[in-house]
Amino acid sequence: MPDKPQKKTVLITGATGYIGRKLTHRLVQDATVNVRLLVRNRNKVQVSIADKVDIREGSTFDKDSLKSILTGIDTAFYLIHSMDSGDNYRNLDKISATNFREACIVAGVRRIIYLGGLGVKESASEHLLSRIETGEILSERVSDIETIWLRAGVIIGSGSASFEIIRNLCQKLPLMITPRWVRSRTQPIGIDDVLNYLQSAIALVQQGNLIIDIGSEDLNFQQMMEQAAEVMGLKRYLFPVPVLTPRLSSYWLILFTPIPYRLAAALVEGLKSESVLQNDNAERLFPDIRPSSFKQAVEHAMDELERNQIINRWCDSNAQQACNIKDFDNPPGAILRDTRIVPFARGEQQKDIFLSACSIGGEKDWFRYNFLWMSRGTMDKIAAYGLSSERRLNSDLRIGDALGFWKVADLKAGKRLLLHAQMKIPGEAWLEFDVHSNQLVQTAHFLPKGLWGRLYWYSALPYHRFIFNNLAKTIVKTARRIEK
Structure with a gap:
């Protein structure tokens, strides 16, 4: 040879x-x-x-x-x-x-x-x-x-x-x-x-x-x-x-x-x-x-x-403290973010936190501010825009599934759920749930389109304070009830 x-x-x-x-x-x-x-x-x-x-x-x-x-x-x-x-x-x-x-x-x-x-x-x-x-x-x-x-x-x-x-x-x-x-x-x-x-x-x-x-x-x-x-x-x-x-x-x-x-x-x-x-x-x-x-x-x-800032930004690196793609092609200001971190005791089950996050849009809908989520979705339906289908199953998710006006863009069992918005907005929006061993990191990502996209994001910030904060905390609380 x-x-x-x-x-x-x-x-x-x-x-x-x-x-x-x-x-x-x-x-x-x-x-x-x-x-x-x-x-x-x-x-x-x-x-x-x-x-x-x-x-x-x-x-x-x-x-x-x-x-x-x-x-x-x-x-x-x-x-x-x-x-x-x-x-x-x-x-x-x-x-x-x-x-x-x-x-x-x-x-x-x-x-x-x-x-x-x-x-x-x-x-x-x-x-x-x-x-x-x-x-x-x-x-x-x-x-x-x-x-x-x-x-x-x-x-x-x-x-x-x-x-x-x-x-x-x-x-x-x-x-x-x-x-x-x-x-x-x-x-x-x-x-x-x-x-x-x-x-x-x-x-x-x-x-x-x-x-x-x-x-x-x-x-x-x-x-x-x-x-x-x-x-x-x-x-x-x-x-x-x-x-x-x-x-x-x-x-x-x-x-x-x-x-x-x-x-x-x-x-x-x-x-x-x-x-x-x-x-x-x-x-x-x-x-x-x-x-x-x-x-x-x-x-x-x-x-x-x-893709680099949203789809591929997550990693599960146990050997290193830094994420595999940390700061990789991350132009300042390209993606606007709202991040909520909810800690939980290390003894609590990470998998139950993840299952709780995956339950949104199903029988429990969107928890406390469900009416605001539904009102936003109804506006899109009236405009003949977005997803009109409900969840495929309440107990299971796969990439491509619809959750009201969201679509599952990425799924790593027990670790990460990434949803892509199918709403009529001046830009692209994602909602990410990243479950660590002792905390839930929930991040709303927004890639604005033009000046209107930025105005839309900043005008919505007061609502984010209530909606996103409650969503992250309720996901953890619901998981605790699952454990019991």
């Missing part, structure tokens, strides 16, 4: 950043590679992958730590920038890239893969110029090490800075006065396509260095805003004016989005420069990768945001 091909060991730097985290999750599923991470703090690595990767603490500014970290590495991903380090970040980026390149050469690393930004030096912002200089430094010693330099523009994915700016502005502002340079051209790309290129670059047959520009269709920021709003079911109007300076625009962004000022300023400054493809190497070298359209990337990002 022929010998199995030996796995390559791949190093990911910047593994706790947005791209690095997603690439790590992608590569741990790749049977052809072993993954090693370079991080400053191993505790920032997610629990779900901590036992699947080789974690090494160190820094590109610590030459001694790089020697052992790079030993045995075939391909090294360089996903680092120093923009958060103050005004001297360009110089720090140069030192970091030089140290890393030299250490890779000494360790015998075959290839560096770097993700930079689209653009040209003549018109680049300071932030983009630093990314270009980093690529040039990593590529400088072509006779000693190969460098694959991928260049992307606006990256669209749940949690990416660019997408969060677009999503927040579309959701919160029906009318926007914008700088004239929102009409600068760019070629956005979805995060999954970026990951496809990064992963495929590991096995790319190539001698020497390459610059590969990646992106989808040619758009400007105004067109991206309008198309994103359309995907979200909104209509937005943008009016470019000549009086908004980069500084004013940056303040505007931090007022309406969760992006910090330094990052907002860098992104705004970058919008003044066109960032379009300068070569066709992506199409030529990776013919199997067909980038999604901008609209498709936005649709996927919205779905990913919903």
Whole structure:
């Protein structure tokens, strides 16, 4: 029998950043590679992958730590920038890239893969110029090490800075006065396509260095805003004016989005420069990768945001204190929540608490404030909206079952019940019951649609105080009667 091909060991730097985290999750599923991470703090690595990767603490500014970290590495991903380090970040980026390149050469690393930004030096912002200089430094010693330099523009994915700016502005502002340079051209790309290129670059047959520009269709920021709003079911109007300076625009962004000022300023400054493809190497070298359209990337990002924050946010991790997906792609403010925690004695039966939660919408209906729940459901029925069917069985639930105007979206026996609202509301709503060994955590989740969605949520908060608080407490009380 022929010998199995030996796995390559791949190093990911910047593994706790947005791209690095997603690439790590992608590569741990790749049977052809072993993954090693370079991080400053191993505790920032997610629990779900901590036992699947080789974690090494160190820094590109610590030459001694790089020697052992790079030993045995075939391909090294360089996903680092120093923009958060103050005004001297360009110089720090140069030192970091030089140290890393030299250490890779000494360790015998075959290839560096770097993700930079689209653009040209003549018109680049300071932030983009630093990314270009980093690529040039990593590529400088072509006779000693190969460098694959991928260049992307606006990256669209749940949690990416660019997408969060677009999503927040579309959701919160029906009318926007914008700088004239929102009409600068760019070629956005979805995060999954970026990951496809990064992963495929590991096995790319190539001698020497390459610059590969990646992106989808040619758009400007105004067109991206309008198309994103359309995907979200909104209509937005943008009016470019000549009086908004980069500084004013940056303040505007931090007022309406969760992006910090330094990052907002860098992104705004970058919008003044066109960032379009300068070569066709992506199409030529990776013919199997067909980038999604901008609209498709936005649709996927919205779905990913919903799934990561609601459907997949729960875990049952007994070995670790942290949840497997804690803080995974959790853009601030995307999901509005009302959480109620009701403790119970450890001697009480967790399974009875869960059964009590599963009983809602049946013979016991919705307990004390049942009339309010029923009134809300009746309004939807009159409007010919929502579910009209009752429970399939009072004693049993399965995914897809109807509970009045709720539908069971997820069910983990004895642990978690997640309901998805089938109501006519300006957004998406879920009601989650998470039963721990000593407490019930009940959470109402709401993903608002536009400004009306936020107004709806905040106007309903006074009612939540009574309804949700009583619901959680009554579920625990009812379970105690079950025990007796």
